[in-house]
Amino acid sequence: MRIHEKPPDDDNHIFDNFDQPDDARSAIELIEIKKPVIAAAVENYDRATKDLLNRLLETNPQHRLKSIRTLQRIAFYHNFNFDEIRHRKISPRKLIEDDERMP
Numbered sequence: 001m002r003i004h005e006k007p008p009d010d011d012n013h014i015f016d017n018f019d020q021p022d023d024a025r026s027a028i029e030l031i032e033i034k035k036p037v038i039a040a041a042v043e044n045y046d047r048a049t050k051d052l053l054n055r056l057l058e059t060n061p062q063h064r065l066k067s068i069r070t071l072q073r074i075a076f077y078h079n080f081n082f083d084e085i086r087h088r089k090i091s092p093r094k095l096i097e098d099d100e101r102m103p
Contacts, residue, residue, distance in 0.1 A: 032059065048075035 055065035
């Protein structure tokens with residue numbers, strides 16, 4: 001998918017009223033419309049993963065996950081060593097590659 005293209009799905013008509021990509025209100029309305037679709041897509045994920053996604057997709061900026069300190073405290077990253085990343089002992093690319101190899 002290229003930038004400023006609509007994602008391929010059966011519900012493309014819901015994007016018709018969102019002509020201004022920089023309009024924050026339109027973006028929030030779109031997220032609210034898509035919440036049931038997102039919920040169905042992640043229903044088999046573990047609780048920590050769902051919590052991370054909900055925090056990232058929070059429409060209220062006051063409650064949204066926005067700091068590395070908060071990120072370090074959530075269950076999804078409980079066993080994650082941020083110091084190794086910070087000191088470049090592990091690359092983010094390696095983490096993704098290792099994760100893709102896991103069963």
